[in-house]
Structure formats: structure tokens, C-alpha cells
Amino acid sequence: MADKEDSLPSEKPGVVNLPQWEQGWQKATDAGKDPQFHVKNVHPILSKHLEQLTGGRSGLKFLFPLCGKAMDMKWLADQGHTIVGVDGVEDAARQFFQENAIQPTVTDVPAAALNGKLYQGMEGRISIYICDYFNFSSEVKGQFDAIWDRGAFVAINEVDREKYVRLMKTLLKPDGRCLMEVMQYEPSLFPGPPHNVPEDELKQLLGDYNMALLDTVDHTERLGKLWNLPWIKTAYFLIKASN
Numbered sequence: 001m002a003d004k005e006d007s008l009p010s011e012k013p014g015v016v017n018l019p020q021w022e023q024g025w026q027k028a029t030d031a032g033k034d035p036q037f038h039v040k041n042v043h044p045i046l047s048k049h050l051e052q053l054t055g056g057r058s059g060l061k062f063l064f065p066l067c068g069k070a071m072d073m074k075w076l077a078d079q080g081h082t083i084v085g086v087d088g089v090e091d092a093a094r095q096f097f098q099e100n101a102i103q104p105t106v107t108d109v110p111a112a113a114l115n116g117k118l119y120q121g122m123e124g125r126i127s128i129y130i131c132d133y134f135n136f137s138s139e140v141k142g143q144f145d146a147i148w149d150r151g152a153f154v155a156i157n158e159v160d161r162e163k164y165v166r167l168m169k170t171l172l173k174p175d176g177r178c179l180m181e182v183m184q185y186e187p188s189l190f191p192g193p194p195h196n197v198p199e200d201e202l203k204q205l206l207g208d209y210n211m212a213l214l215d216t217v218d219h220t221e222r223l224g225k226l227w228n229l230p231w232i233k234t235a236y237f238l239i240k241a242s243n
């Protein structure tokens with residue numbers, strides 16, 4: 001998200017809290033731009049590895065943590081899946097429904113901990129909760145068959161990683177799968193977000209969950225130049241509760 005001219009205001013390098021994400025969204029919107037992390041089309045890694053994520057099953061319940069306005073939500077809903085996204089910034093939901101020409105219904109969700117809003121469209125097949133992700137839980141919408149974690153684990157502050165993985169495990173059904181994107185670069189050179197995630201650290205956090213590397217993509221050309229890094233890549237892991 002952060003680059004030299006367009007970085008999110010942050011007191012500590014690499015630490016970004018929800019009001020600062022909100023300012024980042026606002027700044028992009030005011031400039032008539034999309035946030036830097038937004039992908040204008042279906043994410044190529046999702047379409048390439050969808051079969052691995054769904055296990056070939058149809059009509060699944062998908063979770064998009066820290067969803068932004070990812071096009072992927074509409075793409076999967078059009079295939080008959082049910083989508084639940086969570087983002088702390090209301091612009092994400094507003095722009096998602098507007099850009100996809102879907103009229104949403106908007107309700108307050110006063111539920112004790114969640115304290116947010118719910119945008120729903122396509123006969124309830126797409127729900128976006130506006131709240132702090134750490135207030136979301138399986139009590140809100142049950143558990144999920146599949147999680148597409150793109151730009152989510154890498155976006156949260158590093159101190160929250162353990163809490164995030166604990167929450168992910170409670171949100172995934174016993175036979176559920178998660179496709180997770182992580183960034184890899186030399187962290188002393190750039191504070192993020194998106195943060196560098198060492199494979200060993202993720203493995204340790206996941207414990208007895210199974211994790212397999214599906215793909216890597218080199219971004220040195222564009223992001224390396226942007227953030228002044230000699231190399232940078234994304235790695236995509238398929239995570240399962242069981243084998």
C-alpha cells in the first residue's frame with residue numbers, strides 16, 4: 001500500500017491502523033484513483049488455482065478477509081458461490097456495489113462486538129461487513145468452505161499475526177481451504193504494508209495445519225522499483241486444516 005509519495009500516515013514504520021486505512025481510501029477516492037492494492041480484473045492467481053481452492057466443489061461459502069472492493073467477489077458469486085467480505089472502510093463496500101452496478105441493501109449490525117454495517121446484494125449472495133476484522137467471528141456468519149486471503153494477512157500489523165491465524169482457524173470448516181498470498185522481500189529495506197512474511201513464521205503460526213506452496217510471482221519490475229527493493233515476490237499457499 002505505502003510508497004514514497006503516497007504512503008499512509010503512520011507513527012511507527014510499518015504500523016497502520018484502521019483510521020489510517022480510511023485516510024488512504026479517502027485520498028485515492030479524492031484523486032479519482034483506485035487504492036494502489038486494487039486489482040482491476042479477476043486476480044490471475046485465483047482463476048488459475050480456483051479448482052485447488054474449491055476442491056472442485058460448487059455452491060461454496062467464501063470468506064474474503066479485508067476484502068477491499070475485489071472484483072473476485074462478483075466473479076465467484078456469478079459462479080453460484082456465496083460471498084462474505086469484511087473490510088473496516090465503508091468506501092470499499094460502497095465502491096464495490098457501485099462499480100458492479102448492484103443495488104445493495106444496507107443495515108446496521110449493532111451485534112455486541114461487531115459494531116458495524118452490512119451491505120448485501122445479489123439476493124444475499126454477496127455480503128460485505130464493515131467492521132474491524134478482529135471483531136468478526138464465526139458467530140456472525142458461521143464457518144466457511146474457502147478463504148481467499150489476498151492482501152489481507154500481509155496488510156495487518158505484525159503484532160496481530162497470531163490473533164489473525166487463530167481467528168482464521170475458527171472461521172474455516174474442518175474440510176475448508178484457504179488460498180493465502182504473502183509478500184517476500186528484504187524487510188530491513190521496506191516496512192510495508194504489505195509486509196514481508198517469512199515462510200517459516202507462517203508455518204509456525206499454522207501449527208498442525210497443512211500448508212503447500214502453489215505459486216510464486218516476481219514483482220521486482222514494478223513493485224521493486226516503486227519501493228526501491230532489489231527483489232520482491234508474492235508466494236501463494238494452499239492451507240488446509242487436514243490433509
Ligand code: SAH
Binds near residue numbers: 017018132134150
Ligand atoms: N483484499 C483486497 C484489499 C487488500 S488491502 C484486495 O485484494 O484488493 C487491505 C484492506 O484491508 C483495505 O481495504 C483496508 O481498508 C482493510 N483493513 C485494514 N485493516 C483492517 C482491519 N483491522 N479490519 C478490517 N479491514 C481492514
